[in-house]
Amino acid sequence: MGFYFAQLLTGLANASSLFLIASGLSIIFGVTRIVNFAHGSFYMVGAYLAYTLVTLWSGSILGFWVSVILAAMIVGVIGLIIELTILRRIYHAPELFQLVATFGVVLIFQDGTLAIWGAEDLLGPRAPGLDSAVRIMGEPIPEYDLALIAIGPVVLLAIWLLFHKTRWGVLVRAATQDREMVGALGVNQAWLFSAAFVLGSFLAGLGGALQIPREAVSLQMDLSIIGEAFVVVVIGGMGSVSGAFVAAVLISVLNAFAILIFPQISIVLPFIIMAIVLIFRPHGLFGKPGSEKGAPEEPDQPLALMDQKSAMVLMAALLVLALSPLLTADFTSVLMVDVMVATLFAVSLHFMMGVGGMVSFGHAAYFGVGAYGAAMAVKFLGLGMISAMLFGPVCAAMAALFFGWFCVRLSGVYLAMLTLAAAQILWGVTFQWQRFTGGDDGILGVWPAKWASSDKVYFYIAFVLCVGGILALRRVAFSPFGYILRGIRDSQTRAESIGIDTRFHQWMGFVLAGGFAGLAGVVFAFSKGSVFPDSLGIALSIDGLIMVLLGGIHALAGPILGAGAFVLIEDWVTRLDYWRFIFGAIILIVVLVAPDGIAGGIQRLLRGLKGGRA
Amino acid sequence: MTNVLEVRNLSKSFGGVQAVKDVNFDLKEGEFLALIGPNGAGKTTCFNMLSGYHKPNTGSVSLRGQALIGHPPRKIWRMGVGRTFQITATFLSMTVVENVQMALISHHRRVFDLFSRATRMFVDEAMALLELVSMQDQAGRACSELAYGDLKRLELAIALAHEPALLLMDEPTAGMAPSERFALMALTAEIVAKGGVSVVFTEHDMDVVFAHAHRILVLNRGELIAEGTGSEIRTNPLVQEVYLGGGSVFEAESAHA
DSSP states (O other), X not given: OHHHHHHHXXXXXXXXXXXXXXXXXXXXXXXXXXXXXXXXXXXXXXXXXXXXXXXXXXXXXXXXXXXXXXXXXXXXXXXXXXXXXXXXXXXXXXXXXXXXXXXXXHHHHHHHHHHHHOSSOBOOOOOTTOOSEXXXXXXXXXXXXXXXXXXXXXXXXXXXXXXXXXXXXHHHHHHHHOHHHHHHTTOOHHHHHXXXXXXXXXXXXXXXXXXXXXXXXXXXXXXXXHHHHXXXXXXXXXXXXXXXXXXXXXXXXXXXXXXXXXXXXXXXXXXXXXXXXXXHSTTOSSOOTTTTOOSOOOOOOOOOOOOHHHHHHHHHHHHHXXXXXXXXXXXXXXXXXXXXXXXXXXXXXXXXXXXTOOOOSOTHHHHHXXXXXXXXXXXXXXXXXXXXXXXXXXXXXXXXXXXXXXXXXXXXXXXXXXXXXXXXXXXXXXXXXXXXXXXXXXXXXXXXXXXXXXHHHHHHHHHHHHHHHHHHHHHHHHSHHHHHHHHHHHOHHHHHTTXXXXXXXHHHXXXXXXHHHHHHHHHHHHHHTEEOGGGGSHHHHHXXXXXXXXXXXXXXXXXXXXXXXXXXXXXXXXXXXXXXXXXXXXXXXXXXXXXXXXXXXXXXHXXXXXXXXX | OOEEEEEEEEEEEETTEEEEEEEEXXXXXXXXXXXXXXXXXXXXXXXXXXXXXXXXSEEEEEETTEEOTTSOHHHHHHHTEEEEOSSOOOOTTSBHHHHHHXXXXXXXXXXXXXXXXGGGSSHHHHHHHHHHTTOGGGTTSBGGGOOHXXXXXXXXXXXXXXXXXXXXXXXXXXXXOHHHHXXXXXXXXXXXXXXXXXXXXXXXXXXXXXXXXXXXXXXXXXXXXXXXXXXXXXXXXXXXXXXXXXXXXXXXHHHHO
């Protein structure tokens, strides 16, 4: 009995830290509608700052708590600087651009932290005065855990008072409900947004700083917490602080008990809980419909078939690509295979997002399932290359069929979060199910058939599959199926009222996009000869989003340009020290200079040139 | 003449509010019927039940003998009910003609066609529909650039694409200039006169209603309180009570006209 009570207390202590970071995220989302990936970085920087300050004042009780608060305040100031210099310029950009911009910030912070504090994990001192354990029902409970359990509700109460008893808080709640209306009432939104951002980053910093006595400070803290924080925010309802509290307690306590029964589940449990909650309450426990929408987007221009000139340019480009292995060294062919794989992956993601209006934060799941499907077909079923290449995309489509059924019940950010959950669940299964997937060691020895094993021959196989896949998806975008899919994105009401089964149609769109992502995964697996859980990971999903947004979401050519640029930049930049910093800076520059992506930028340039001539 | 639509004992409550209470009416073939009433009278709720967006608590609706209740909007559309919306709903990222083509593609059950070029399908039919609403000159324009009145006419063309037996128009002239209102309703009246489709519409502008409707139903607090031709409704004391608290503006208006 005592053991279970101790487990409950551990769960509650975890819930407090999770609540602090998630509440900040929720406040920022509620007011600014920005899905802030950099929130995990604030958390991490808070921990590092607190580590430095605490070691400076080691031993004193007052010094510890002052350090924690001071670290959180510095993070608040950092948040303010980021809000003023970056986010303020992109509030009116599409949501995904904001997401990618904040991911650029994540990369910059990773290298910034590495430069200042080094790559070693840092183990902070215990909290002075709270460094022993007390016995509760015979079980030792760290005193610091008890302090954390108290801190969570105290912060919740403080935020509640702030939101209900101050004018500023009332404005924040009003803005969470209807941003336009608050603006129309003459409230200075810029100031409100900055203040909300400072509060949110302060809370993230506080959450990080309070972790010092419990865990080592490391460079992986940012991305390891952000997924879970998103889950908490989504379960609680976007913008709801009390929702975040309930969700944090729910997840942490369930997790504390679930690991007793089935230790492997902890990686996927939060995501499973989120999926279940979203199916029954599509806007989270305390969320309201409508609170998910960001700035209204400009409607797309109608699609136009390529004119003859562009078609000729495309043909010429394809010809050059097709002939490139004859003219260049082998490693260029290998790089070009990477470009083609990335392009097909980005085009399939764009089909889902741009054409279908379904934003996916977890598209890598289907890429990875395709890759693993092929690898396992080779390893366990003994299939040859060709049949394995057919088998992979079918697996990916089946996975998309399963997860898509849940996802298309939602829309907007919630749909995106459910795709993320699906991807994390698949990743968790792949990571843990060592007997079949090899776990972290992956599956090795997935080589092409003998006749296809030279780099040049494999280049042509990849060329046929990837270019074929891209052209096929493009064809579908112009077909009745694709047009209706865009129609559903434009107006669900109208689509329904011309006899379309909108959910079913979106579901099939999801499956198609998943299948083609799987094809990209298959080509990838055979070109590398191995597959690892990374190929289903968040990082790859975000790479896909960056490619699509780098190219421009409103143009069909966008993902092609974006993926090409992405792989080439990455190939160049990763050879440098502090490449994350450079890469993040490039992302930010693109976002700030060309919010409509490369394709949009080129279009504007052409229009400018034409205008100049006339 | 036969009845296209028969509505019997239709009721709907939201929580404790009785939005529609025991409504009965018929629609004859080729009829142009107005459903009027003050704000909150239950007009839109009636429409939403007829087109499948809400499920009534009780009652039945039959379209040429087929029961409509219990089917989702898309099924009801296939049975032959077209609909326009109070706030226009169109595919903004497409051109005018593409919007109509989408309805035709759905009507001809080609939505899962993955290979044809959507923009090349049913072009003649789509243009004929646009001509019907005098939008043929704007066929190639992006829908997002259209004036509001033109969007309403486009919606009408979309709603007629599957040759519906019944057309439901929810406040078709809301947000339009007075001259545009008459033009749109005159156009609709013409389409009705050509035969094949019967129309139920809701409307706040009484001039429009009296000028075009064959017959008028008056809803108040969810109940039908009157039914008749324009002149019958104008002089109905119960209707005057509801609308004006006892004044007689309708008489003055008709004297104007």
